[in-house]
Amino acid sequence: MKSSSIILTFLSLMFPLQSIFAEEHQTAKPMSLNDCLIYARTHAHSNRINRLETDMAKANKHLGVSDLMPYLGFGSNGSLSFGRNIDPETNTYDNKKTLGTGFGLEMSLPLFDGLVRINNLKALKAAELRKQKAQLVEEDRVSLEVIKDFYNISYCSSMVEQMQRQLQRDSTDLEAAKRSFKLGTKSGADVAELEAIVAADQFELVNQKNLMKKAQLSLRTAMGMPETDSALNIATDFGYLPSSDELRVLPEIEEAEMAVKEDAMYLRAAKGGYSPKISFGAGISTSYYRMLGVKADFPSFSRQFRDNMGEYFSLSFSLPIFDGLATANRVEKASIQLRESKLRLEQTRYQLNQSAEEARLDHEAAIEELTAASRRLEAEQIAYKAMRKKYELGAVSALDLYTSSSKLAVAEANLVGKRIQRAISEITLRYYQGYPLIND
Numbered sequence: 001m002k003s004s005s006i007i008l009t010f011l012s013l014m015f016p017l018q019s020i021f022a023e024e025h026q027t028a029k030p031m032s033l034n035d036c037l038i039y040a041r042t043h044a045h046s047n048r049i050n051r052l053e054t055d056m057a058k059a060n061k062h063l064g065v066s067d068l069m070p071y072l073g074f075g076s077n078g079s080l081s082f083g084r085n086i087d088p089e090t091n092t093y094d095n096k097k098t099l100g101t102g103f104g105l106e107m108s109l110p111l112f113d114g115l116v117r118i119n120n121l122k123a124l125k126a127a128e129l130r131k132q133k134a135q136l137v138e139e140d141r142v143s144l145e146v147i148k149d150f151y152n153i154s155y156c157s158s159m160v161e162q163m164q165r166q167l168q169r170d171s172t173d174l175e176a177a178k179r180s181f182k183l184g185t186k187s188g189a190d191v192a193e194l195e196a197i198v199a200a201d202q203f204e205l206v207n208q209k210n211l212m213k214k215a216q217l218s219l220r221t222a223m224g225m226p227e228t229d230s231a232l233n234i235a236t237d238f239g240y241l242p243s244s245d246e247l248r249v250l251p252e253i254e255e256a257e258m259a260v261k262e263d264a265m266y267l268r269a270a271k272g273g274y275s276p277k278i279s280f281g282a283g284i285s286t287s288y289y290r291m292l293g294v295k296a297d298f299p300s301f302s303r304q305f306r307d308n309m310g311e312y313f314s315l316s317f318s319l320p321i322f323d324g325l326a327t328a329n330r331v332e333k334a335s336i337q338l339r340e341s342k343l344r345l346e347q348t349r350y351q352l353n354q355s356a357e358e359a360r361l362d363h364e365a366a367i368e369e370l371t372a373a374s375r376r377l378e379a380e381q382i383a384y385k386a387m388r389k390k391y392e393l394g395a396v397s398a399l400d401l402y403t404s405s406s407k408l409a410v411a412e413a414n415l416v417g418k419r420i421q422r423a424i425s426e427i428t429l430r431y432y433q434g435y436p437l438i439n440d
Contacts (some may be wrong), residue, residue: 003402005144006324007115010204016254020326021207025224029233030233030234030235031232031233031234031235031354032234032235032237032240032241032359033146033147033150033234033235033240034438034439035238036146036150036219036223036234036437037143037147037437038192038320038438039223039224039225039240040142040143040223041142041143041438042138042140043150043223043224043225044222044224044320045224046138046140046141047135047138047142047199047224048080048224049133049280049284049297050134050135050138050139050332052132052412053116053131053134053135054128054131054135055075055385056129056131057124057128057130057131057132057188058099058128058243058420059184060222061121061124061125061127061128064120064121064123064124064125064179065121067117067121068117068118069122070107070108070109071108071109072105072106072107073105073106074103074104074105074106074369075103075104075105075106076101076103076104077101077102078099078100078101079098079100079101080097080098080099080292081097081098081100082097085206086342092158096292096293097291097292097293098289098292099288099289099290099291099292100287100288100290101287101288101290102285102286102287102288103285103286103287103305104283104284104286105283105284105285106279106281106282106283107279107281107282108281109279109280110277110278110279111278111279111280112275112276112277112278113275113277113278114271114272114273114274114275114277115268115269115272115275116269116270116272116273116275117273118263118268119215119266119268120266122265123262123263123265124270125256126258126261126264126265127130129258129323130258130259130262130357133251133252133254134251135256135437136251136255137251137252138256140251140431140437142222143148144428144431144437145163145221145222146219146223147427147437148220148424149215149218149222150234151420151423151424152215152217152218152219152420153215153216153232153234154212154234154236154238154397154416154420155215155416155417155420156208156212156215157236158413158416159208159211159212159413160205160209160212161210162309162409162412162413163201163204163205163208163409164205166405166409167198167201167202167205169405170402170405171198171201171312173194173398173401174194174195174198174301176342177190177194177398178189178191181374185394189292190299190398192400193397193402194397194398197399198396206396213231216231216232217219219234220232221286224307230407234366238419238422238423238425239422239423240356240423241426241427241430241434242430242435242438243333243440245435245440246436247433247434247435248434248435248436249434250352250432250434252348252352253345253348253352256341256344256345256348257345258347259341259345260338260341260342260345260389262341263334263337263338263340263341264338265336266334266337266338267331267335267337267338269330269334270327270330270331270333271335273320273327273330273331273356274320274327276317276318276319276320277316277318277319278316278317279315279316280312280313280314280315280316281312281316282311282312282313282314283311283312283315284309284310284311284312285309285310285312286304286305286306286308286309286310287304287308288304288305288308303335313343347424352432355432356364356429356433359425359429360429361430362421362425362428362429363422363425363426363428363429365425366418366421366422366423366425367422367427369418369421369422370415370418370419370421370422372429373411373414373415373418374415376411376414376415377408377411377415378410379413379414380404380407380408380410380411381408381411382407383404383406383407383408384404386402387401387404388401388404396420411433
């Protein structure tokens with residue numbers, strides 16, 4: 001019994017520890033670009049606000065549906081009269097107290113209103129679809145921002161690593177120069193130059209680390225991720241491309257098309273104000289009457305409720321003749337709004353075509369610039385190796401070596417930047433071609 005209880009206690013202690021270790025491992029797992037995009041789609045504040053606006057448009061559509069439904073209502077009233085009143089039996093004045101109640105159930109149904117309600121409902125359905133497309137537009141905008149911030153972190157991380165290597169290299173040269181100074185082969189000026197170079201490297205390393213923190217903060221903000229003290233761990237991926245080959249229409253165009261459809265329905269609804277209106281009504285009603293303080297037999301409530309029961313049906317017709325030009329002004333306003341929506345659709349298509357062409361040119365330029373940056377890095381590496389051999393032989397000063405090293409660092413940074421620029425331009429170009437941004 002004791003051994004089994006010990007085993008159970010041990011297992012109960014181990015399983016929570018394993019879950020904790022698993023959670024830490026999961027938390028420490030680097031986030032890929034696709035992971036960041038999926039997280040931003042769900043948690044970014046602007047995306048969450050747009051989802052609420054889509055829900056609001058859906059609720060408005062439900063209100064439009066309710067306008068087509070019949071109205072059914074129950075009403076009741078009661079009165080207690082004092083002083084001089086008219087006796088309903090004799091139609092003469094008396095001073096009796098009377099109690100009267102009435103009950104009614106009524107129903108009304110619009111039969112025809114120039115299709116105003118139906119066209120308003122179609123407009124609300126189009127508005128809901130437009131909000132859904134606007135939500136996709138905002139999600140794409142956030143995704144493109146996340147992509148740029150993600151690669152900015154990759155660039156800053158490369159710069160930090162590069163500065164750490166350069167600081168380590170210059171620190172090693174400084175220690176060697178100090179030993180050579182003690183041996184008399186290096187002058188104090190050489191040591192002072194290297195000390196200044198190391199100090200400059202330390203300053204630049206601090207600056208790059210600060211830029212790294214700002215880049216991580218910018219990515220967290222774009223993703224809607226809570227602020228924590230721990231650094232954001234990402235997995236650099238310069239070759240990210242969505243795997244889906246299914247093309248789609250850009251949501252900006254779909255949103256503009258839905259806006260045109262919505263305004264067209266509102267224009268039809270406005271023109272329906274010229275049409276006659278026909279409605280149907282029906283109901284039942286009953287009442288109860290009693291004099292207070294009078295010794296008389298009045299029918300019971302149930303009997304009066306049954307005997308006084310009445311039904312009615314009604315059919316109403318109205319034709320607008322003059323309403324102060326309110327309908328004409330509503331039609332004119334809806335017509336102007338429709339023309340504006342059509343013009344916005346044309347503008348959206350024009351701007352997207354222009355953006356697609358710019359993305360194509362940027363992508364072609366990024367490929368050429370990446371090739372040139374790679375050749376420049378190879379040349380700077382050869383030049384630095386030659387300069388370092390001259391420095392070791394004492395043919396050049398530490399400042400000459402630092403100048404060559406700086407050129408090499410600039411070439412390395414330029415290559416990383418061009419590689420990132422090529423990755424972003426390719427993703428952007430594919431987006432304007434109709435490819436999605438996220439791998440679901």
